[in-house]
Amino acid sequence: xxxxxxxxxxxxxxxxxxxxxxxxxxxxxxxxxxxxxxxxxxxxxxxxxxxxxxxxxxxxxxxxxxxxxxxxxxxxxxxxxxxxxxxxxxxxxxxxxxxxxxxxxxxxxxxxxxxxxxxxxxxxxxxxxxxxxxxxxxxxxxxxxxxxxxxxxxxxxx
Amino acid sequence: xxxxxxxxxxxxxxxxxxxxxxxxxxxxxxxxxxxxxxxxxxxxxxxxxxxxxxxxxxxxxxxxxxxxxxxxxxxxxxxxxxxxxxxxxxxxxxxxxxxxxxxxxxxxxxxxxxxxxxxxxxxxxxxxxxxxxxxxxxxxxxxxxxxxxxxxxxxxxxxxxxxxxxxxxxxxxxxxxxxxxxxxxxxxxxxxxxxxxxxxxxxxxxxxxxxxxxxxxxxxxxxxxxxxxxxxxxxxxxxxxxxxxxxxxxxxxxxxxxxxxxxxxxxxxxxxxxxxxxxxxxxxxxxxxxxxxxxxxxxxxxxxxxxxxxxxxxxxxxxxxxxxxxxxxxxxxxxxxxxxxxxxxxxxxxxxxxxxxxxxxxxxxxxxxxxxxxxxxxxxxxxxxxxxxxxxxxxxxxxxxxxxxxxxxxxxxxxxxxxxxxxxxxxxxxxxxxxxxxxxxxxxxxxxxxxxxxxxxxxxxxxxxxxxxxxxxxxxxxxxxxx
Numbered sequence: 001x002x003x004x005x006x007x008x009x010x011x012x013x014x015x016x017x018x019x020x021x022x023x024x025x026x027x028x029x030x031x032x033x034x035x036x037x038x039x040x041x042x043x044x045x046x047x048x049x050x051x052x053x054x055x056x057x058x059x060x061x062x063x064x065x066x067x068x069x070x071x072x073x074x075x076x077x078x079x080x081x082x083x084x085x086x087x088x089x090x091x092x093x094x095x096x097x098x099x100x101x102x103x104x105x106x107x108x109x110x111x112x113x114x115x116x117x118x119x120x121x122x123x124x125x126x127x128x129x130x131x132x133x134x135x136x137x138x139x140x141x142x143x144x145x146x147x148x149x150x151x152x153x154x155x156x157x158x
Numbered sequence: 159x160x161x162x163x164x165x166x167x168x169x170x171x172x173x174x175x176x177x178x179x180x181x182x183x184x185x186x187x188x189x190x191x192x193x194x195x196x197x198x199x200x201x202x203x204x205x206x207x208x209x210x211x212x213x214x215x216x217x218x219x220x221x222x223x224x225x226x227x228x229x230x231x232x233x234x235x236x237x238x239x240x241x242x243x244x245x246x247x248x249x250x251x252x253x254x255x256x257x258x259x260x261x262x263x264x265x266x267x268x269x270x271x272x273x274x275x276x277x278x279x280x281x282x283x284x285x286x287x288x289x290x291x292x293x294x295x296x297x298x299x300x301x302x303x304x305x306x307x308x309x310x311x312x313x314x315x316x317x318x319x320x321x322x323x324x325x326x327x328x329x330x331x332x333x334x335x336x337x338x339x340x341x342x343x344x345x346x347x348x349x350x351x352x353x354x355x356x357x358x359x360x361x362x363x364x365x366x367x368x369x370x371x372x373x374x375x376x377x378x379x380x381x382x383x384x385x386x387x388x389x390x391x392x393x394x395x396x397x398x399x400x401x402x403x404x405x406x407x408x409x410x411x412x413x414x415x416x417x418x419x420x421x422x423x424x425x426x427x428x429x430x431x432x433x434x435x436x437x438x439x440x441x442x443x444x445x446x447x448x449x450x451x452x453x454x455x456x457x458x459x460x461x462x463x464x465x466x467x468x469x470x471x472x473x474x475x476x477x478x479x480x481x482x483x484x485x486x487x488x489x490x491x492x493x494x495x496x497x498x499x500x501x502x503x504x505x506x507x508x509x510x511x512x513x514x515x516x517x518x519x520x521x522x523x524x525x526x527x528x529x530x531x532x533x534x535x536x537x538x539x540x541x542x543x544x545x546x547x548x549x550x551x552x553x554x555x556x557x558x559x560x561x562x563x564x565x566x567x568x569x570x571x572x573x574x575x576x577x578x579x580x581x582x583x584x585x586x587x588x589x590x591x592x593x594x595x596x597x598x599x600x601x602x603x604x605x606x607x608x609x610x611x612x613x614x615x616x617x618x619x620x621x622x623x624x625x626x627x628x629x630x631x632x633x634x635x636x637x638x639x640x641x
Contacts, residue, residue, distance in 0.1 A: 004468055005463040005464060006462060006463050006483045008471030008472050008481050009475055010468070032469070032472060033468075033469055035468050035469075035621075036621035036622055036623070037467050037469075037621060038329060038330055038331070038580075038617065038618045038619075038620065038621060038623075038624065039329040039330060039331075039336060040331055040336065041327075041336045041337035056331050056617050057617070057624070077469075078326065078327035078328060078329050078336065079469025079470065079472075081472065081473075101449060102448070103175045103451075105175075115478070116476075117472065117475055118478070119476055119478025119479070120478070136327070152476055153476040153477070
């Protein structure tokens with residue numbers, strides 16, 4: 001366990017991650033929700049029943065083999081703690097879908113700053129998909145593969 | 159001094175990622191001889207704040223300036239004389255065209271309002287519910303669904319309580335209202351209660367409890383009496399304050415007060431906010447400030463760990479906001495209003511570490527250090543109270559059915575102990591069902607709904623974050639025979 005309790009920053013040690021084989025096979029969900037809080041909209045959002053809980057305060061149990069990386073859960077999570085990564089199509093690049101609830105909303109094709117878990121700019125990235133559900137957006141960016149575990153947010157360029 | 163003119167940055171929010179502010183007609187009212195712009199639906203305090211006013215009152219002895227604090231009618235920090243009536247809480251009274259608003263002196267005179275004989279309103283009613291938030295509304299709905307005569311009293315102009323400022327998607331069970339934003343939950347509950355014929359008494363302040371369940375109510379400077387069959391108190395909570403130098407400066411606001419100003423009234427509190435406290439209120443309001451385009455410069459937390467949910471803290475960190483644990487505020491800077499703050503590290507024994515003082519640039523200091531139950535009425539109604547730290551202060555002893563030790567007086571929501579909106583709604587359901595049974599006779603359906611709500615409540619309190627309320631509720635819950 002990392003020091004997220006005092007920093008608010010989750011590390012890879014804290015969460016369940018897909019195997020390398022699963023990552024290479026196609027888009028897949030990454031859930032950065034590690035506390036036993038009473039919350040379960042992700043379970044209802046999944047069309048493949050890949051996310052489950054026995055009781056509402058369980059941490060989401062993810063079946064990475066069932067997950068199709070559709071990202072429907074990304075915009076349903078009240079904690080904005082769900083992301084989808086796709087490492088399947090290139091040696092250099094990958095796609096990351098993040099939840100977004102600020103203004104302005106970037107357009108497809110726009111260049112944005114990809115941010116890490118501390119809000120630091122990691123690289124410039126192209127927005128390759130924008131999906132809206134209610135007032136929450138799922139924004140997909142293309143980033144360098146080496147940044148797959150660091151990029152979790154975005155900032156629109158001035 | 160009123161800060162006027164075009165140099166003030168526009169405080170009214172135009173574009174917001176979650177909210178749409180449909181402002182009503184524009185009009186003017188008079189404040190100390192000056193015309194102040196307002197829009198229909200704005201409170202006097204909001205319009206004055208948008209106009210640049212920061213000092214609403216002053217302290218009686220030292221005449222230090224005071225700003226608003228809670229924005230929901232609980233703290234008296236914004237009282238002014240309105241159309242000749244002093245002690246008017248400007249944060250809950252809507253601005254009206256031509257209104258005359260004045261600063262009130264240290265000892266304002268009250269006008270004499272003559273009431274015609276025989277004109278005093280007195281009514282016999284069924285169930286009275288005090289407070290129109292999630293607990294009061296769900297109580298009203300379940301009672302009205304089963305044929306009860308239900309009257310819902312609220313001192314605000316609009317119902318919905320604090321749901322109306324909660325713009326984030328709710329946690330909890332998707333079978334309840336999780337994933338839905340608080341503002342929409344309020345609309346749905348209000349609509350449902352209306353359909354069922356619940357009589358709304360808005361702008362109505364319940365003043366006191368008299369024997370045999372009679373309540374006195376003030377509405378539009380009129381006194382009303384209601385003789386009831388039973389009462390549910392769902393009066394919510396009050397924000398806690400914090401001791402530090404200059405903590406009375408305008409610009410030191412309750413986080414909930416800022417939420418009301420920003421999310422309900424569509425007015426930003428300032429440009430740079432220092433948030434004190436990293437519990438869920440602190441981290442959620444910080445996020446909402448960023449959504450409204452306000453810079454949150456830092457969150458300080460005295461505890462060694464962040465108090466709120468990790469997911470809330472993480473999204474704040476992703477937005478670049480530092481959260482400094484084992485830090486506290488030493489003093490607020492400024493003469494007439496907040497112009498900065500000094501923060502400082504503290505050690506394991508909660509002692510400030512000298513030499514770690516650091517100046518923070520900010521024009522607003524938000525206090526998010528918890529809430530305590532607002533339940534003076536219950537004490538006045540003779541309910542046995544007990545101090546339960548885990549529930550935020552004094553709470554009434556109650557049965558699992560939310561019945562207090564005073565006959566046919568029930569409690570629900572934060573006034574029964576500080577938790578959150580989903581819990582409040584479930585408690586409202588339980589209290590509403592139980593009182594309806596007591597007044598109108600038992601019903602299998604009500605019994606079933608009540609038991610379901612109790613089960614959901616138990617689930618909501620599972621997990622580490624449910625530990626405190628779980629223990630607290632255990633300590634003040636008594637057997638049926640006691641009540």
